[in-house]
Amino acid sequence: MTTFVDRVELHVAAGNGGHGCASVHREKFKPLGGPDGGNGGRGGDVILVVDQSVTTLLDYHHSPHRKATNGKPGEGGNRSGKDGTDLVLPVPDGTVVLDKRGNVLADLIGEGTTYIAAQGGRGGLGNAALASARRKAPGFALLGEPGHSGDVILELKTVADVALVGYPSAGKSSLISVLSAAKPKIADYPFTTLVPNLGVVTAGSTVYTIADVPGLIPGASQGKGLGLEFLRHVERCSVLVHVLDTAALESERDPLTDLDVIEAELAQYGGLDDRPRVVVLNKVDIPDGKDLADIIRPDLEARGYQVLEASAVAHLGLKELSFALAKIVAEARAAKPKEEATRIVIRPKAVDDAGFRVVAEEGFYRVLGEKPERWVRQTDFANDEAVGYLADRLARLGVEEELMKAGAHSGDEVVIGPEDDAVVFDWEPSLATGAEMLGRRGEDHRFDAPRPAAQRRRDRDAERDEADEEFDTFKPF
Numbered sequence: 001m002t003t004f005v006d007r008v009e010l011h012v013a014a015g016n017g018g019h020g021c022a023s024v025h026r027e028k029f030k031p032l033g034g035p036d037g038g039n040g041g042r043g044g045d046v047i048l049v050v051d052q053s054v055t056t057l058l059d060y061h062h063s064p065h066r067k068a069t070n071g072k073p074g075e076g077g078n079r080s081g082k083d084g085t086d087l088v089l090p091v092p093d094g095t096v097v098l099d100k101r102g103n104v105l106a107d108l109i110g111e112g113t114t115y116i117a118a119q120g121g122r123g124g125l126g127n128a129a130l131a132s133a134r135r136k137a138p139g140f141a142l143l144g145e146p147g148h149s150g151d152v153i154l155e156l157k158t159v160a161d162v163a164l165v166g167y168p169s170a171g172k173s174s175l176i177s178v179l180s181a182a183k184p185k186i187a188d189y190p191f192t193t194l195v196p197n198l199g200v201v202t203a204g205s206t207v208y209t210i211a212d213v214p215g216l217i218p219g220a221s222q223g224k225g226l227g228l229e230f231l232r233h234v235e236r237c238s239v240l241v242h243v244l245d246t247a248a249l250e251s252e253r254d255p256l257t258d259l260d261v262i263e264a265e266l267a268q269y270g271g272l273d274d275r276p277r278v279v280v281l282n283k284v285d286i287p288d289g290k291d292l293a294d295i296i297r298p299d300l301e302a303r304g305y306q307v308l309e310a311s312a313v314a315h316l317g318l319k320e321l322s323f324a325l326a327k328i329v330a331e332a333r334a335a336k337p338k339e340e341a342t343r344i345v346i347r348p349k350a351v352d353d354a355g356f357r358v359v360a361e362e363g364f365y366r367v368l369g370e371k372p373e374r375w376v377r378q379t380d381f382a383n384d385e386a387v388g389y390l391a392d393r394l395a396r397l398g399v400e401e402e403l404m405k406a407g408a409h410s411g412d413e414v415v416i417g418p419e420d421d422a423v424v425f426d427w428e429p430s431l432a433t434g435a436e437m438l439g440r441r442g443e444d445h446r447f448d449a450p451r452p453a454a455q456r457r458r459d460r461d462a463e464r465d466e467a468d469e470e471f472d473t474f475k476p477f
């Protein structure tokens with residue numbers, strides 16, 4: 001009974017981006033071709049899409065680990081790597097997506113509504129795309145980014161027009177089986193229904209869905225029995241049907257008290273007062289049941305309920321019941337504002353490309369921001385040129401300036417990224433403002449003999465640029 005499949009923890013992993021390729025064009029008689037390394041492909045996303053033909057989260061309960069494919073690496077000859085394939089996971093209408101702390105990330109209503117549960121990593125640029133006037137033949141490429149991965153909780157509040165509520169064994173599942181084509185499990189022991197069944201009923205020109213939910217008992221709103229699990233399903237139904245057992249065997253029970261108990265639980269749960277209600281007196285095929293139904297009908301009608309009699313077993317009163325419900329459903333639909341347009345695409349969070357910040361922490365400085373963090377992930381630290389490219393990008397964004405303002409000095413430790421995912425550097429400023437040259441009190445880096453790496457890099461770039469220029473101006477023909 002613990003496996004109530006309306007809440008599933010899903011582990012999603014998007015595909016990684018493919019690495020960019022560093023390659024140089026080779027052709028007979030043209031020894032110094034340009035860079036021709038292609039870009040890596042994008043990693044596939046993991047996407048949840050509302051599909052009305054899916055009614056349960058059972059599939060995800062059975063296999064909760066889902067991964068999209070990786071992007072392929074770029075290749076020489078300017079060939080880009082293939083993008084990874086998105087993994088599309090169909091979910092029932094009304095699925096709510098939450099994070100592990102219980103915050104609602106998305107409420108998926110309407111066919112085609114889409115939620116990107118994990119975004120694929122960007123492919124890395126190849127050296128052809130990285131070439132510029134100053135960097136004509138980059139000897140490096142950018143790495144593909146890892147795809148996002150994490151856990152999401154899927155929760156299903158059944159979106160049905162009608163919810164059948166009542167004590168265990170009142171005959172809710174039996175009624176749904178004879179009103180619709182649904183074939184729920186039926187037995188005369190309590191809590192036969194553990195998972196809500198959804199049936200489709202056609203009455204004249206009205207087609208509606210009817211949810212059969214697990215039996216309610218006193219204390220359900222406090223979580224007794226299948227209480228809360230069950231009540232969650234009722235929340236989205238527009239019509240409530242009380243199924244009362246007119247032939248219950250227990251002496252301390254009678255349909256009116258049953259009704260009071262259920263109403264008390266619904267009131268405790270809250271938010272259901274505005275739903276129209278209908279009472280069905282079930283099991284009138286049993287003579288005692290029929291007698292009791294006749295006795296209590298006036299009481300119920302005096303309370304304002306529309307009262308119908310039925311027998312799921314002997315097929316009595318079913319047509320009246322399905323048409324009566326169709327009428328109320330049609331009225332409820334007409335009264336309800338139209339559902340928001342479907343095919344909404346919801347992204348986990350807006351990508352904040354705007355900026356970065358520098359935080360002075362104990363003994364080091366931390367740089368946080370979408371761009372610098374991404375750039376670090378894209379860097380192949382085994383390649384000096386790639387590291388130099390990263391330094392240039394950071395300097396251009398103004399990270400060095402901010403570090404200086406925050407009080408960082410040459411040789412200080414700089415950490416880029418959040419605690420669990422960071423890269424540590426010994427900072428060597430490349431900006432020639434002079435400010436960093438002053439260093440700590442008593443030190444003056446202008447007297448230091450070794451050139452900082454950034455300086456070395458600039459020198460090297462300059463040399464190469466000169467070489468490139470020579471090559472450019474050299475016209476053999």
Ligand SMILES: Nc1nc2c(ncn2[C@@H]2O[C@H](COP(=O)(O)OP(=O)(O)OP(=O)(O)O)[C@@H](O)[C@H]2O)c(=O)[nH]1
Pocket residue numbers: 166167168169170171172173174175185186187188189190191192193194213214215216282283284285286310311312313314
């Ligand atoms: N005689 C008679 N028996 C019925 C009728 N409807 C249901 N039953 C019987 O009552 C028992 C319980 O029926 P279910 O449909 O499983 O009841 P339920 O309300 O879905 O029960 P839970 O899933 O436990 O909440 C079964 O043995 C049914 O055959 C009816 O109209 N007449």
Ligand SMILES: [Mg+2]
Pocket residue numbers: 172173174185192193212213214215
């Ligand atoms: Mg049942």
